[in-house]
Amino acid sequence: MKHPTVIMLFLLSAIICQPGSGVAEQNNFDIDIKELHPTPAKQSRRAPHVKTREKNAVATDSKEGFSSYTVRPGDHLFLILMRHYGLSNNAAERLIPEVMRLNGIQNPHGLTVGKRLTIPLPLRQERTAKLARKNTAPTAQTTPEQPSAQGEAATQEQAAQPEQPLPQEQTTQPAPQEQPITVQPTEQTETGKAQVAKSPETVQEPQTQPARNTVEQQITLRADRPCTLARNMAKEMGLLEPGRTVVQGADSFTAEYAGVTVVVACGLTSEETYTYGRLLTQPDMHLLVFARNESCKNVIEKMARLIGLSYLPADPFATGGLPLTYLFPAIGPNSHDVRLTIVP
Known part of the structure; x- marks a missing residue:
């Protein structure tokens, strides 16, 4: 009873040195991190793809009332507003100053080819339908045989053309008609003189018009x-x-x-x-x-x-x-x- 601290230290050392103590058994309940399922990371990656697609779709959307147009050779503001946006003459005339202000255009007579113009109008549905038709048009190239038929028809027409030398012969036929005309004045000299006398009178009559x-x-x-x-x-x-x-x-x-x-x-x-x-x-x-x-x-x-x-x-x-x-x-x-x- 005189040394209680010594006795307590002895008991604690005996408990710690026993095999299978509680401190050593705690290692059996450790969890490996590799066994966990990393599902939340994949879901966070798919969300940005959906957002980017929505942004790309909104780039040509007309919710805000604006659209863009790329200038092509021969374009001018009046033609763009009437042909591609369906405006009338008066409506295009009223909108041209606003388009010039938005795009910083000082000379309306000349536009730079390839420049993107900001138009305060949405695109027409008819225009988008035409673009869709143009994209589907190359799939309809399944009729290359028609030019061959047309080519055969053209060759038949060309083959038939050399068989028409008749117009040339007809053009040479008027030559013998001129010969009897030259013979007639010899037989009818008196009438020929009369005709020659009348011809100056007919020539002199139109000379009064220039007067x-x-x-x-x-x-x-x-x-x-x-x-x-x-x-x-x-x-x-x-x-x-x-x-x-x-x-x-x-x-x-x-x-x-x-x-x-x-x-x-x-x-x-x-x-x-x-x-x-x-x-x-x-x-x-x-x-x-x-x-x-x-x-x-x-x-x-x-x-x-x-x-x-x-x-x-x-x-x-x-x-x-x-x-x-x-x-x-x-x-x-x-x-x-x-x-x-x-x-x-």
Whole structure:
């Protein structure tokens, strides 16, 4: 009882040294990490693939009201909006300034091929259907035998063509018809003389028609602003259409000659010039826009060329100084010549 600590240490050492103690048996319950199933890692990898597919689909979606278009050779804004987006003339005209602002376009007359344009419109379903048809079109190339049949038909036609030398023989047959014509005047010399006497009379009759063309109409105009000078020129020559207005809100007029219509305007912006140029793309209608500092020589000559009038300068060596004179042959229903003079 005098040494209790010694006794306690002895008992603890005896318990620890016993085989099969609780501390050694704990190793039987250890778990190997390789036996676990790593299923959550695969599920986390599949989720990003679904998200990327959704993003790719949204790239051409029109939920936000925007789409993209790649410029091709010959494209312009007016054609893109009408053909690929189905807009009318007025709707395309109203939307062009917004498209130019979104894409930073300063010159509407020229687009860079290959440039992607942002259009504030969704794509039409008809356009996507056409693209799908184009993708499926190569599968229908199962008829290469038709060209062979056409080739056989072509060879048959070519074989039949050499059997037609008859037109050449017919062209040589009129030669003997000319010989009796040369013999007839010998038998009928009196009638031949009568015919020769009558022929000068028939030739002299049409010579009276050019005499009408020699009658000149003298027109003198004072130099003025480009549109005013061109309007006065069309008015004096009988080409002006006063009741027809095409360009609104600008100094403009319309002239017509021999089925060709020319719309003359001044003071248009580049956007307005582009828009009206697209609206007036017709075979017999043209737009003529003058600058503010256009010379009188350029005004007269541009107007004449575009409307289809032939002209000759009275002085071929004139440099554009005033007075300036032009000759316009055979103008108007009476086919009279016009002598136009521009004075200061």
